[in-house]
Amino acid sequence: MRQKLLQTPKTRSKSTWCCRVTLDPVHVQVTGHIILGQDVQSQNCLESLEIKASSKVRAFIDEQVLLKCSFKSSSPISERLTVDWTYRPLTGGQMETIFHYQSVPYPTTVGKFKDRISWAGNVANGDASIAIQNPVLSDNGTFICSVKNPPDVYHNIPQTMLIVTERGLFFQLNSAVLLSILVFLPSAIVVILLLVRMGRKFGVLKEKKRSGCKKSSIEVPERTETGNCLGKLRDWCLNCVDTDEEDPY
Numbered sequence: 707m708r709q710k711l712l713q714t715p716k717t718r719s720k721s722t723w724c725c726r727v728t729l730d731p732v733h734v735q736v737t738g739h740i741i742l743g744q745d746v747q748s749q750n751c752l753e754s755l756e757i758k759a760s761s762k763v764r765a766f767i768d769e770q771v772l773l774k775c776s777f778k779s780s781s782p783i784s785e786r787l788t789v790d791w792t793y794r795p796l797t798g799g800q801m802e803t804i805f806h807y808q809s810v811p812y813p814t815t816v817g818k819f820k821d822r823i824s825w826a827g828n829v830a831n832g833d834a835s836i837a838i839q840n841p842v843l844s845d846n847g848t849f850i851c852s853v854k855n856p857p858d859v860y861h862n863i864p865q866t867m868l869i870v871t872e873r874g875l876f877f878q879l880n881s882a883v884l885l886s887i888l889v890f891l892p893s894a895i896v897v898i899l900l901l902v903r904m905g906r907k908f909g910v911l912k913e914k915k916r917s918g919c920k921k922s923s924i925e926v927p928e929r930t931e932t933g934n935c936l937g938k939l940r941d942w943c944l945n946c947v948d949t950d951e952e953d954p955y
Contacts, residue, residue, distance in 0.1 A: 776834065
């Protein structure tokens with residue numbers, strides 16, 4: 707336990723003193739404050755800047771992923787506002803800064819994230835998000851978004867765990883293939899239905915023609931082989947559809 711002793715405080719030294727205890731490199735706990743010139747108060751210091759980020763984000767190899775980060779500040783947004791993104795690999799190690807923003811973005815120019823990080827935020831709307839291009843399995847790890855808007859510099863520091871995996875075979879169909887399926891499949895179904903309908907009408911016409919026309923006594927009778935072939939064709943066409951007959955006229 708640490709204590710700080712202020713010798714002979716005076717009324718003209720009236721100010722607010724905040725005690726902040728760092729539990730680990732990414733968490734800050736505020737315990738309370740004392741206002742000189744008044745009675746000692748035991749209450750929490752209100753954080754002047756609040757940051758929100760997703761605790762877990764899933765991504766797929768070679769597909770852009772968005773790391774969202776939003777903030778609220780009690781002070782007006784100024785040119786002194788800064789945004790920093792840091793990264794720690796899943797295997798452990800020290801945190802490394804991979805992105806910095808102050809009026810303009812400054813993505814890292816070294817390391818594994820070189821040329822793969824882009825600014826996707828808008829500080830005027832309280833957005834400090836970034837995007838990672840072509841993520842790989844080795845990108846798995848912890849990402850931390852930190853925002854400072856002087857005089858608001860104290861805030862919570864949420865962590866985002868990025869999990870990159872391979873997308874399944876079913877999801878590898880690109881938009882062109884899906885569009886082709888949606889266009890050609892209905893067309894193929896329509897063509898098949900038309901062919902079936904034409905075959906059905908052809909069989910009905912043949913049947914009526916045979917039953918409605920009488921042969922004269924001097925006509926040469928048809929060969930048995932031809933009659934058998936037409937009969938088989940008729941039976942095949944009629945079996946492809948239902949037995950209800952339509953009037954072709």
